[in-house]
Amino acid sequence: MMNIMKSLALGFLALSLESPVIQAEPQDIQDEAGYATSTLDARVARLEKKAANQPLTEVVREMDRLKEELKKLRGQVEEMHNDLERQSGQMAALVQKNAELEARSPGGTTTGAPASPNPAATAGEAAATGTSVTGSPDQAKPPGNIDAALAAPKPQVAPPDPFARQKEYEHAFETLKAAKYTEAISEFQAFVAKYPTGDYSDSANYWLGEALYVNRAFVPAREAFRKMIADFPQSAKVPDAKLKLAYIEYENQQYPRARELLSEIAKNYPNSATAKMAEKRLERMRQENR
Structure with a gap:
């Protein structure tokens, strides 16, 4: 009878190890079935020790319980x-949404120097107003702080990470x-x-x-x-x-x-x-x- 008990215990142990996915899962998954403090190996070992003193039905009942825990x-x-x-599907949806937003956004614009005045137009305006187009260079240029403001690059704000x-x-x-x-x-x-x-x-x-x-x-x-x-x-x-x-x-x-x-x-x-x-x-x- 001892050999029968041992064969049953070892056979169930092989059954419990047949799924590598279950073994690879974290401890929280293994603890779902009541979070027992001993491993299946230890419980099978105890079955072998108890086999000589317990009836066959009790051993089989314990093995059935272990099978239920494996199913869980x-x-x-x-x-x-x-x-x-589900998370992978949500990620794909976010990627597609982000691509659509980028496709709808307008292209960047470049900031260049202000256009030079047309000499002919300037002369015409001067003749109409009776003013002279000749003068000091400082009078013809805009203030320096305006030039600096136009030439200064705008600060770039990083967009939030959608993921x-x-x-x-x-x-x-x-x-x-x-x-x-x-x-x-x-x-x-x-x-x-x-x-x-x-x-x-x-x-x-x-x-x-x-x-x-x-x-x-x-x-x-x-x-x-x-x-x-x-x-x-x-x-x-x-x-x-x-x-x-x-x-x-x-x-x-x-x-x-x-x-x-x-x-x-x-x-x-x-x-x-x-x-x-x-x-x-x-x-x-x-x-x-x-």
Whole structure:
């Protein structure tokens, strides 16, 4: 029986390693399934140790739980992939808009020296007025300060970078993906303070809550998710923010409230990936008698 247990454990370990995409994702994605403190390898190792003292059904049940967690991780990877695709589309739209603006803008003008007066016209004007065209050179020239003003180049003002907002958001997002959670929190806080509304503001608020959640700072994470839902009720991130609020209640052992929130998600967003994750967490709570 020991050999059977070991084969099952090793077989599941191979299954968990078959997707290089999941392994390549940052720690925040791996922590989506409850943010366990031990790795899958360690849990499989414990299965081997317990195999001799536990019935086969218990080992299989634990392996099924691990499989569910892997499915959740794959769902998170797909979610991040879709988010990046959306960002790429927005970038292409901005590039096209910027090109159209440049095409419509008028060409630059050059500043030259003032045209020399026509001698014949000057003589005619002098004859008509009875004045002489002869005189000192200083009388014929405009004041020197006027010449200086005409010749002085106009100061050039650099146009604002149309991609500044996107660059700042992507930098914060890359910091989060690199598992630099404290730095990511600071960058997302600066972003939402600078850009309270507009492109990427809803996602920035969501990922701020996510970074706080990974750091197990549940109180500010709850505030960030609630603010995101209140400020951006039409955002596609709202279901995910509600799911994280339910997870926070679960982590705080507020199981009735967690069950209530999870049930609302499953009801209000049927057939969505978020609803499926909520249903799986509800099933897990039933198995745990919570």
